[in-house]
Amino acid sequence: MTRLSTRLITGVAIAFLAATSARASDPLPSWNAGKSKQAILRFVEDVTTQGGPDYVAPAERIATFDNDGTLWVEYPMYTQALFAFDRAKELAPKHPEWKTKQPFKALLEGDMKTVGASGIKGLLEIVIATHSGMTADQFADEAGAWLRNTQHPRFERPYARCIYQPQLELLQYLRDNGFTTFIVSGGGIAFMRPIAEEAYGIPPHQVMGSSVASEYRSKDGKSEIVRLPKIGFIDDKAGKPVGIYEHIGRRPILAFGNSDSDMQMIEYTTAGEGRRLGLFLHHTDAEREFAYDRKSHVGTLDEALEDAESKGWIVVDMQNDWKTIFPAR
Amino acid sequence: MTRLSTRLITGVAIAFLAATSARASDPLPSWNAGKSKQAILRFVEDVTTQGGPDYVAPAERIATFDNDGTLWVEYPMYTQALFAFDRAKELAPKHPEWKTKQPFKALLEGDMKTVGASGIKGLLEIVIATHSGMTADQFADEAGAWLRNTQHPRFERPYARCIYQPQLELLQYLRDNGFTTFIVSGGGIAFMRPIAEEAYGIPPHQVMGSSVASEYRSKDGKSEIVRLPKIGFIDDKAGKPVGIYEHIGRRPILAFGNSDSDMQMIEYTTAGEGRRLGLFLHHTDAEREFAYDRKSHVGTLDEALEDAESKGWIVVDMQNDWKTIFPAR
Numbered sequence A, B: 001m002t003r004l005s006t007r008l009i010t011g012v013a014i015a016f017l018a019a020t021s022a023r024a025s026d027p028l029p030s031w032n033a034g035k036s037k038q039a040i041l042r043f044v045e046d047v048t049t050q051g052g053p054d055y056v057a058p059a060e061r062i063a064t065f066d067n068d069g070t071l072w073v074e075y076p077m078y079t080q081a082l083f084a085f086d087r088a089k090e091l092a093p094k095h096p097e098w099k100t101k102q103p104f105k106a107l108l109e110g111d112m113k114t115v116g117a118s119g120i121k122g123l124l125e126i127v128i129a130t131h132s133g134m135t136a137d138q139f140a141d142e143a144g145a146w147l148r149n150t151q152h153p154r155f156e157r158p159y160a161r162c163i164y165q166p167q168l169e170l171l172q173y174l175r176d177n178g179f180t181t182f183i184v185s186g187g188g189i190a191f192m193r194p195i196a197e198e199a200y201g202i203p204p205h206q207v208m209g210s211s212v213a214s215e216y217r218s219k220d221g222k223s224e225i226v227r228l229p230k231i232g233f234i235d236d237k238a239g240k241p242v243g244i245y246e247h248i249g250r251r252p253i254l255a256f257g258n259s260d261s262d263m264q265m266i267e268y269t270t271a272g273e274g275r276r277l278g279l280f281l282h283h284t285d286a287e288r289e290f291a292y293d294r295k296s297h298v299g300t301l302d303e304a305l306e307d308a309e310s311k312g313w314i315v316v317d318m319q320n321d322w323k324t325i326f327p328a329r
Helices: A003-024 A035-048 A079-094 A104-108 A112-117 A119-131 A136-149 A165-176 A189-200 A239-247 A260-270 A303-311 B003-024 B035-048 B079-094 B104-108 B112-117 B119-131 B136-149 B165-176 B189-200 B239-247 B260-270 B303-311
Strands: A062-065 A180-188 A207-219 A222-233 A254-257 A277-284 A314-317 B062-065 B180-188 B207-219 B222-233 B254-257 B277-284 B314-317
Touching (some): A035 A314, A062 A165, A079 A136, A104 A112, A119 A222, A165 A180, A165 A189, A165 A254, A180 A189, A180 A239, A207 A239, A207 B239, A222 B239, A222 B260, A239 A260, A239 B222, A254 A260, A260 A277, A260 A303, A260 B207, A277 A303, A303 A314, B035 B165, B035 B277, B035 B314, B062 B165, B079 B136, B104 B112, B104 B119, B112 B119, B119 B222, B136 B222, B165 B189, B165 B254, B180 B189, B180 B239, B207 B239, B254 B260, B260 B277, B260 B303, B303 B314
Parallel strands (some): A062 A180, A062 A254, A254 A277, A277 A314, B062 B180, B062 B254, B254 B277, B277 B314
Antiparallel strands (some): A207 A222, B207 B222
């Protein structure tokens, strides 16, 4: 027997076992039986049944997921903001002017109330100051290292692992059924990319997000992308369908979010012809994660919650629909 | 025997035959033996040899290709400009002001000399006027239909098939070796996407190019992307590495272009650490396609041709390196 045919026969055995066990077992073991799980399983079956009325060719099986609060923890403060705060403290010695300039002064003094009061504008200033002025590679190294090495105080695991086990199963289940999975986040594209592949199995080119502008610099044989202190694109609210058009070029057939910022993405997805699925994760689990919705400043879920039923969107109830929240450490 | 195991055994037989024939046969049959072909085969072998000094993990095997003049014909006039001219003639009844406004007036009168004299600025005006003011889906339908149905006068095939057979083989060969293949074009992203999958096997989300701005509009249950009469991004020259950063998020290890507009992309690619390959297609074949380089206004290849040897870039000579130019009709 040649080496090649030995390898092929081993391959068959593995494929056979895998196929058998996939049929026998539950592709979404961390999802409790219920309306949400049923809607997902039914949708995937419908769009993958050849000859069925809802069949969708694999190339068109585009699934988009928000990140903050949909794939990883966002409450009570976006992970990227925590990173920006840490970075600002690290960079402070190089910025003596921050000692007197708000919101940097407050941040360095640990006065988070004043930082909070500076609002989105203040937060953006901190983000831009800490996310620019370096090469793309340097930033990726910094963000990746911070996410892998900074421990979440409550969940006792690195921020890169504060991700939801049921969603990892869903992403894999979709890919196993010929879907291409994308992240469409309001958060920074360059912040998520360094860990998106190891965390979610999603390669960098399938990650979209907000960005700073950047430029190409070539000098003395070194060619680099340099990040500039200027907003490039805001991939949030009505920016999400625009980002999807520019980046993917196809309308998704499934979209999953958790806040009103995802409404336009989900509306754009479910308004398409044929079978579509829109889902919102509702954070209802104060015990295992957090409970927040209409009145929260982070991940506000109000209008979408109101409209979900009439629009046919599935509201996933974290407490009831999810058996486990996080992957094993 | 179960249906599943019958299918698996058929699968094995096919896989076995495919593996055997892939080993026996040439993956680049339309490439003549020579330095260019050797450099490509050697590079792919080196980066895919596990344990070898130049091994690159599959996730990092990013290959980027320019489109105009690299994957399809661009001479003597970019295909997209021809489309814009045809569209302008079609739209003219709705734009009575074009009868007196240049360069539209000249275009409608068939006075291409005046159109040409209006330069890039005039051309851009025509492109913007014909590429905006409709939904994304409408534009995709129009561009796709034009490319599939408009015959190239000399090559007697639709423009969508004025693509280079040796490059189709190279794209497939790279994908067969674990590469992800991307288009990084100065041309319009939305113009190429409708045919990129059927022409090159490249899905829309792996196509980058220049764009007009767009916005999301939702009304009466209809949710659409609308194309605006305003430049969004110019994916050319130093814009190419920026576009690659924003869209792919990884530095390519192989890049293929044909003009000075591709220099920054190829410089960015080959300046990376480890084994890299940069290639330029030199149009040297007046008989089977076209011969042009330093003095051409379309696809100028001057500086890159000068620098290629010292930078280790491969200059592919169309006349000598390519056995055939186009795929069978």
